[in-house]
Ligand SMILES: [Ca+2]
Ligand SMILES: [Ca+2]
């Protein structure tokens with residue numbers, strides 16, 4: 662027997678990506694993440710980092726949407742998500758959002774940049790702040806790109822991560838069904 666990974670992190674991420682809560686992530690919903698983050702960070706919609714991020718998100722959506730109907734169901738998401746999908750397509754897309762937020766391009770975000778990025782991505786501000794504190798282990802007030810991406814990967818693949826707080830994983834899910 663392998664050790665099954667809890668579905669909970671996947672449910673939380675899916676719920677964040679399904680912005681209108683209708684049970685599917687549409688193409689428009691997914692790609693709009695890029696413009697929300699760009700707008701929150703005051704980036705021009707045609708800046709090269711924004712254009713690159715849009716392309717990376719198109720690639721993720723194409724990869725997730727197994728039946729290519731422009732809608733990603735939870736079943737599709739669940740069958741897709743994991744370590745391989747993260748390395749293949751989530752890492753570039755999440756890294757590209759980090760780059761939009763990293764306005765001085767030094768590979769690090771301060772607390773305000775981090776919180777703006779994560780709230781634009783759909784997290785509650787207090788959860789984003791808690792994740793920042795958990796990730797900033799050396800207390801220099803900055804989060805490295807690699808530590809950020811490793812934090813999300815660990816949350817997706819194991820459920821245990823400093824980034825768990827960003828998704829409210831220390832709070833119970835309110836079931837609506
Ligand atoms: Ca939706
Ligand atoms: Ca689909």
Ligand SMILES: [Ca+2]
Pocket residue numbers: 763764765766767768769770771
């Ligand atoms: Ca920076």
